[in-house]
Amino acid sequence: MRNWSFILCLLASLLVWQSIAQAQDTTQVLTLEEYQRIILANHPVASQARLLTEQARQELRIARGVFDPEIVSKLYRKEFNGKEYYNTWDNTLYVPLWFGPVLKAGYEKNDGQYLNPENNTPADGLSYAGISIPLGQGLFIDERRSTLRQAQLMQDIAEAERVKLINKLLLEATKDYWDWLLQYRTVQLYQEALELADFRSRAVNIRAQEGDLAAIDTVEARMAVQDRQVLLEQAQLNYNNTRLRVAVHLWAENEVPLELQESTIPTLAGSELVTMQRDSLDQLLQFARRNHPDLLKLDLKGAQLAIEQRFAADKLKPKLNVDYNVLQSDFYLDSEALDQQYMGNNYKLGVSFSLPLFLRQERGKLQLTKAKQQVNALELTQATREIEASVVAAYNEWLALEQQIQLQQQAVANALILRNGEVIRFENGESSLFLINSREVKLLESQVKLYELLTKYAKSKTYLYWAAGDMRE
Template identity: 25%
Template sequence: MAPLPRPAPLDAPVLQLDDLLANSARQSPQIIEALARTRAADAKRLTAEGAFDTVFSAEGGSRLVGYYGGTYADAKLARPLENWGGQIYGGYRASSGRFPIYEDKNYTNEFGEIRAGAVFSLLRDRMIDDRRFGRVTTDADRAVADAERQMVAIGVQRKALDAYLNWVASGERLKVYRHLLDLAQERQRGLDRAYRAGLRPRIVLTENDQMVLRRQTMVVQSEQAMAAAANALSLYWRDSEGNPTIPRREQLPASLPDPVVTAIPHDLQRPDLLVAELKTRLVQDRLALDRNALLPRLDLNMEVARDIGDIGPGGASRSGNDVRFGIKFSVPLEQRTARGKLMQTQAELDANQTRARWLDEQIRAEVDGIAIAFDAATQLIALSQQEKQRADTMAVAERRRFEMGASDLFLVNTREEAAASVALNLLDGHLKRLASSADLAASSGNAAALGL
């Protein structure tokens, strides 16, 4: 059972965005899981390399009963050629006794025969074959797994950034509501003194007290929202053992962070775009394999052999060096299977290329749309800052008028809450700009901006 989130230590430093993103990239279970899938792809690559393993084989036989009593043994070591269809091999065989004429090839001299040779594919399987395509496939799977890991990591970091911004923004909202409460409480103390001095009626004191209670409710609700945001952030902020850690209120930074990016990158580095390109290249390689199947098979076999030792029962014909040369040719006459696979792969390639082009266009349109939202948020922030200055000025002026008896609590409350509303709108504008910046980094595949 997973442990419950625990509060951060009392002496924990201020939690900065860079620290959170670094911690999330290192400790997030989703990213660790994606890394495990990458290791699994590495293991598949090793499995594909097994097709090129050196193979040792041996056989032997003996007649236990009968006219002939020959015994033979044969051992062979073969290694496939990685960049050319075929193999190289070497072997040793030895025999004793006599064999019937139809097993004459088993005869060797006294100390046996050593041989070495090679088989080369001259047409089919020369440039590509099933073994090499298997290696290409696992290479593509490894690259796809790494790109998918990057996609997972970008998604996790984007969510971590959202959780962090919500937590910091909840602290900023709490500041606004506490400022409102402080104003009402300070005014309550002044009104209480004025009431005792007979300068203010009781109803004014009651009205402001009601205002204090309402603003206390806002503060409590804001504190609850901040606690919920801190709890959500614990999914991305973990201790050295990987356990979720709830940040303390004292760890809140003084203000919201700067945008992670502010401009559209020239080159998109989206992992899903890379996956589409990898799959297209893999289909192109399979197309080459299907074209290879249309070629006739023409294999060249060359072998050198030498019997050693005294002449055996097979006679002098085994003595000296043997140099053998052979050719093997075969071709299907109709090629329907190969042509059908080729047509199928070509259609798949056309579909993949169209899909990759559409994905690229879609991503670029998405990035441009996010950039438009980022610029709009920047302009709205500038307007909200001006509006906030004026709202603060009006609230201060209204409080002075109230102190001089030229205004009432209703207008003061209206001005103060209007100023608070503008401050919250400004905060929301900053949040939208930061969210657009994070979306811009994620949609363009800017891993470095997200702490990866």
């Protein structure tokens, strides 16, 4: 009879593995790499991150717009009580230069009985060309150049923010993937345990009917089946919920959500034990100091504040502008207009000067900018230390989990030896079904704990690279 029971248990094991093999033939594996590729391609957050770069590009275009040439045309006519007072028509082209001066060219034609004498022009009009040069404030930097340089830095800031959003998205999605794998393996484990308990219950019933076992053993066997049915139901619920969380991250083109098929399963690839050397940690720390998006943003913000501080310091200078225009009595440029003697006899020259007496607004702006620079420098120092600490902490957790997994693997092996030994003792009539079930429960608990540790290990690797600012493992 004992041989018959052994044959039933063997058949149970074969059927379990056969059912698993058949299920694997119909399943489709979703690897972590493919999963992340789908997320980066179509996830709304990834699309938003890409738009940050486009927004920065358009901000730079707007900033460059202050250097666009501008044409201004003014036409005025006055008539009152049937009298024509005057007609004025003035057209000017302004071309701002990068280093401060502004080129000007224009044409004006005015006439009228009551025209201001200084606005009189020849019959063919008066053309002019010249330049306006700031010799004090605005010579080395002005609002246009300050705005443009900060907009150029904004492109790098937008790129750092894009990387930060992508890293955060991949971190959350990858953690959900590992939870999905944990629950998938747990369901498999409980399914095998349930089928084994079910076959053992049948074998116990046969042996009890034949008088080889006591009837109370059939109750013990049924309780083991029921307990494992409960465990399997809970594991199946957890698996379905984690599968839904994974599916939330999957999108097709045009913001169409993708459904995760029930036949799709995760893979173990990426959860293997990998020993990291100390020099690898040093490389990650160096990478984090140079490339972590939070540190890059603070560093670029400091560069922006440096430009702002230079512009604020320039505001302390007096405004001293010189304007020179060569005049010509027609619309077209005549070669003689470029003659030195001609330019000395036909010109309009202007000099303007202004300076606030107390400079309170300018000095306040400069000191405020310096205070912002100090705040940003302190934030950068603190953020650098926190990021370095988080990288080292993730590395320490990685090493600790590696040791815990090795110990837990030994615990699983020992639990398996005890269970198999108890089965042999039971077949020899030296043990009871209760002890076998107890040994199997302990084995299941050890295996589940091992799966949980492997999941934590995979998450710790993901978190380590995220802490360093790089999710490209």
